[in-house]
Amino acid sequence: MTSQIANCGRDYVWPDNDLRVIPDWVYTDQAIYEREIERIFHGPTWNYVGLEAEVPNPGDFIRSNVGPTPVVVARAADGSINVFENRCMHRASEFCRELSGNAREFICPYHQWTYDLKGSLIGIPFRRGVGGKGGMPADFKMQDNGLRRLAVTVHRGVVFASYSNEMEPFADYLGPEVLREFEATFDGRKLKILGHYRHSLPGNWKLYHENLKDPYHATLLHTFLVTFGLLVVGNRSLMLADKSGRHGVMASAKSDARALSGDSKKEMRAYKEGMTLNETRFMDFVEEFDSPWSVTMATIWPNLIVQREMNTLGVRQIVPTGPHEFIMKWTMFGFEGDDEEMTRHRLRQGNLMGPAGFLGLEDNEAIKFVQDGMQRVPNGRHLVKLDPNTPAGTADTLISESAIRAMYAHWREAMAL
Amino acid sequence: MSADSLRPAHLVANDRRLEALLLQREFEEFNAAYAAALDEGRLTDWADMFTDDAFYVVISRENADRNLPVGLIYCENKGMILDRANAMKTEMFAPRYLRHIIGNLQVLGEEPNGEMRARANYVVVQVLLDRPQATLHQVGVYYDKFRRVGDRLKLAERRCVYDNLLVDNALCLPV
Numbered sequence: 001m002t003s004q005i006a007n008c009g010r011d012y013v014w015p016d017n018d019l020r021v022i023p024d025w026v027y028t029d030q031a032i033y034e035r036e037i038e039r040i041f042h043g044p045t046w047n048y049v050g051l052e053a054e055v056p057n058p059g060d061f062i063r064s065n066v067g068p069t070p071v072v073v074a075r076a077a078d079g080s081i082n083v084f085e086n087r088c089m090h091r092a093s094e095f096c097r098e099l100s101g102n103a104r105e106f107i108c109p110y111h112q113w114t115y116d117l118k119g120s121l122i123g124i125p126f127r128r129g130v131g132g133k134g135g136m137p138a139d140f141k142m143q144d145n146g147l148r149r150l151a152v153t154v155h156r157g158v159v160f161a162s163y164s165n166e167m168e169p170f171a172d173y174l175g176p177e178v179l180r181e182f183e184a185t186f187d188g189r190k191l192k193i194l195g196h197y198r199h200s201l202p203g204n205w206k207l208y209h210e211n212l213k214d215p216y217h218a219t220l221l222h223t224f225l226v227t228f229g230l231l232v233v234g235n236r237s238l239m240l241a242d243k244s245g246r247h248g249v250m251a252s253a254k255s256d257a258r259a260l261s262g263d264s265k266k267e268m269r270a271y272k273e274g275m276t277l278n279e280t281r282f283m284d285f286v287e288e289f290d291s292p293w294s295v296t297m298a299t300i301w302p303n304l305i306v307q308r309e310m311n312t313l314g315v316r317q318i319v320p321t322g323p324h325e326f327i328m329k330w331t332m333f334g335f336e337g338d339d340e341e342m343t344r345h346r347l348r349q350g351n352l353m354g355p356a357g358f359l360g361l362e363d364n365e366a367i368k369f370v371q372d373g374m375q376r377v378p379n380g381r382h383l384v385k386l387d388p389n390t391p392a393g394t395a396d397t398l399i400s401e402s403a404i405r406a407m408y409a410h411w412r413e414a415m416a417l
Numbered sequence: 418m419s420a421d422s423l424r425p426a427h428l429v430a431n432d433r434r435l436e437a438l439l440l441q442r443e444f445e446e447f448n449a450a451y452a453a454a455l456d457e458g459r460l461t462d463w464a465d466m467f468t469d470d471a472f473y474v475v476i477s478r479e480n481a482d483r484n485l486p487v488g489l490i491y492c493e494n495k496g497m498i499l500d501r502a503n504a505m506k507t508e509m510f511a512p513r514y515l516r517h518i519i520g521n522l523q524v525l526g527e528e529p530n531g532e533m534r535a536r537a538n539y540v541v542v543q544v545l546l547d548r549p550q551a552t553l554h555q556v557g558v559y560y561d562k563f564r565r566v567g568d569r570l571k572l573a574e575r576r577c578v579y580d581n582l583l584v585d586n587a588l589c590l591p592v
Contacts, residue, residue, distance in 0.1 A: 099479060195480040195487025199584035223507045278496030327583065332487045347491050351501070356475065356489035356588035358504050364587040365510045372547070 012417055015381055019392060019405040024380040026408075027204035027371065032415075033323040040302050040414055041067025041320070046153060046160035046173050048304035048317050049073050049083055051331055053157060053191040059102040059117065065319040066150065066161055067303070072096050072106070073159060076117040081154060083161040084119030084147040119147035156186035158315070174300065175242040181249045181298055184291040185308045189335040194346065197330035199355040201364055203371035205303075205320040206411070208328070211363050212297045212305060213248045213403035215239045215395075216386055221366055224358040227275050228283070238293075239395040245406030246301035246414075251293040252398075254285055254310070282348050285310040301410070309359075311342075312349040324371060330354060441524055444535050444563065447570050452517035455591060460502035463591060468564055468571045469495045475577040475592045478557070489588050501591065510589040514544040516551075517592070519559070532562045532573055539577070541592060543585075555579045555592055 012032070015021050025032060041047060049064040050073045061074040063086065070086040086096045088108040095108035105122065106115045114123030121142045129135025150161040155170045171179050201208070211217065215237060219226050237252040277283065285294050288311065298306040305316040314332040321327060330353075334346050353360045374380055387400030392409050395402045411417075424432075447466070454463040467473060474488035492498045518540045525534040536558055543554035557579035564573040577592040 100483075193485065195483075195485035196477065197487070197489065197584070198477070198479070198582055199586060201586055221509060223509070224504050227507055277500050279494065279500055282497065282500065343486070344493065347486055347488070348493060348497065350487060350491055351497070354487075354489055355584040355586065358508065361587035361589055362509045365589075368586060369511070 014412065014417065019408050020383065020385045020388075021381050022384060022408065024374040024377070024382070026411075027206065028323055028374050030323055033320070035415055037067045037069075037320070039416075040411075042069070042163040043414065044162070044164040044167060045302050046162055046167060046170055046300075047302065048158065048300065048315065049161045050159045051157055051191055051193065051315065051333065052081065052154060052159055053193050053333065054100065054331070055081065057102065059104060060100075061096070061103060061106075061117075062100040063096055063098070065317070066163065068320055070094055070096075071150065071161065072119075073161075074103075074106075074117045074119075080118070081152055081159055082118045083150045083152050083159070084115075085150075087148070088113055089121060089145045089147060090124075115147055119149050121145045121147070156183060156188065157191050158186060174247060175244065177240055178242045178247045178249055178298060178300070181240070181251070181291070181293075181296050182300070182306060184289050184293075185296065185298070185306055185313065187289060189337065191333045192336050192338065192343075194332045194334055194343070194350075196332070197354040198327065199364070200321075200325060200327050201367060202325050203367040204323055205318050205326040206407075207367045207370055208305070208316075208318055208326070209248075209299045209301075209407060210404050211367060212250055212299045213239065213241070213407060214401060215250050215252075215398040216401065217366070218250075218252075218398065221362050222359050224362075228277060235398075236292075237396075237398050239398070239400055239403050241393045241395075241403040241406040244301075245392060245403075245408075245410040248299045248403045248407070250295075250297040250299075250403075252295045253292060254294040279348070281345065282351065283310070284345065284349075286342070286345065301407075307353060309352055310349060312346050312353060314353065324375070328355075437524065440533070441522065443570060444524065444533075444537075444561075445519075445522055447563070448519040448522065448537060448559075452519055455517050456515055458590070460505055460591070461499075464495065464498045464502040466572055467495050467498050467575075468566055468573045471495055471498065471572055472574045472576075473498055473572070473591075474575075475579065475588065477582070478578050478580050479582065481576075481578045489584065490591060505590060508589065510587065512546050513589070514546075515554070515590060516542040516544075518542065528562065532564045535559075535561045535563060537561070539592070552585060553581075554585055555588070556581055557592070 015023055047066045050062050054062050055073060055075040058075055058077045061072055064071050064073050071083050072086050074082050076082055086094050088095050090111055090113045093108050093110045095106055112125050116122050124136060127136050150163055151165050151167055153160050153170045174182060235252050240249040294310050296308045303318040307314045314330050317329045319327040332350060334343055352358050355361060355364055384401040384404045387395055387397060387402050390402035392402055392406040451466055473492040475490040476488040480487055519537050522535060522537040525536060527533050538558055540553060541555040542551050544551045557577055560576040561572060562574040563570055
């Protein structure tokens with residue numbers, strides 16, 4: 001059977017070299033997943049690991065991940081932010097077990113090997129043995145056995161790490177157009193952390209990017225938006241892809257449902273004239289950003305989503321755990337200087353997003369349905385053919401999948417497939 | 418002179434224990450009706466168990482322990498609770514059975530404004546029709562404030578603090 005051949009890793013040929021058709025093995029194959037970890041997450045990419053505001057003081061740390069690999073993000077006494085693997089150099093124990101905290105140093109609980117806040121090895125009990133017997137070899141060098149450290153860059157309070165030491169500067173990595181949207185959200189005000197969501201998602205991690213490079217689904221899946229006239233096909237919108245194809249920004253501007261034409265209403269079966277919210281403040285948009293868009297969803301390759309959904313703001317970190325599942329860690333924030341009413345507005349509007357959000361829960365369900373569909377049919381392939389006039393890249397219509405095609409142009413290059 | 422002082426002390430003590438038992442029993446009945454409304458998908462009935470100014474939040478223990486306010490569901494009044502109930506009728510999610518189990522109820526005391534504080538442990542068990550087994554979807558604690566409105570007991574506040582670090586995909590219905 002050809003499916004067995006594919007699963008043995010002998011046949012990874014993209015059908016007809018055509019980006020408008022995606023083979024299911026891209027999402028379901030263990031060997032592909034492992035290659036992604038090696039070539040993408042541990043390769044030449046800037047991976048989101050946290051926000052500076054999560055580690056404001058020396059000694060503050062959080063647990064995080066680069067791809068599936070556990071890391072610690074710690075602020076040292078000199079104010080620097082350091083990212084290193086959460087894996088003792090001695091017996092590989094994942095030594096840091098708290099989600100966050102403050103520490104002077106990290107001590108592995110198994111044999112008390114001790115590391116400083118930059119990951120340097122600073123202590124080994126009984127290094128010289130006892131009574132002249134035992135201990136570490138004489139030629140063992142502490143300075144060569146620090147924790148595996150990653151390159152770090154911080155942009156507007158957002159912390160990224162890389163296994164590659166030859167990364168381009170972050171601004172070049174994003175490209176000017178995506179950088180502009182990134183900086184519209186992180187506009188220089190100091191962030192105030194409002195809390196986290198964490199959830200698992202039984203689908204391939206790339207489906208999360210694709211969902212946010214697929215503006216087509218927004219008015220069709222998310223009937224909540226349409227029912228209450230909050231997003232309509234006629235809204236001004238843009239699906240931006242950077243030059244490399246890996247990053248994207250889905251953007252739209254809030255408009256009035258009353259302006260909607262009869263034809264568009266017919267296509268959107270969920271639209272209900274006169275449906276209103278009891279709590280109308282919920283959908284208010286307080287202008288606070290230098291941007292023509294009221295909503296932007298930025299997909300920063302390979303593991304970050306920046307959500308600016310009117311006034312509810314957050315970052316989402318993708319942590320892949322296998323071809324069929326990933327974990328999402330969301331960190332919701334406001335800004336220092338927000339008054340109590342603004343904070344509450346952000347929290348109220350937060351009901352749109354997260355794993356119980358009116359939009360968020362539907363995305364999670366849809367991604368699960370896609371993964372389920374791909375696991376049941378051997379040698380399946382599926383379609384991303386919308387908007388043929390834009391083969392790959394930025395689209396100025398919601399009815400497009402050109403940004404998904406752009407992502408796969410990049411993915412194939414990164415994966416050498 | 419109060420009526421109590423005319424009664425023998427052991428009977429007064431008995432009265433108080435009976436009163437506490439009745440209150441405990443009343444809260445337990447309330448929670449059983451609350452669970453049934455959610456398990457049967459009667460979300461308007463569920464929303465009606467809150468006062469007009471009720472605060473309802475489903476929040477991770479991670480956030481609650483750090484005084485971070487973000488909730489999976491965050492409602493500042495009954496209007497928002499009703500909006501949630503109405504929205505869920507049009508939301509897209511896979512069919513499922515839910516079972517809310519509420520126990521270990523403790524009456525914690527009375528606030529100066531007459532509201533009664535209580536806490537109870539809860540678990541939510543979920544069965545998806547395409548996955549064979551029931552899974553533990555949430556485990557947590559309700560921190561409650563009850564208030565009498567006319568002859569009905571209502572929730573003026575329910576903070577659902579869940580222990581599980583990860584939400585399994587999505588929380589589609591309230592807790």
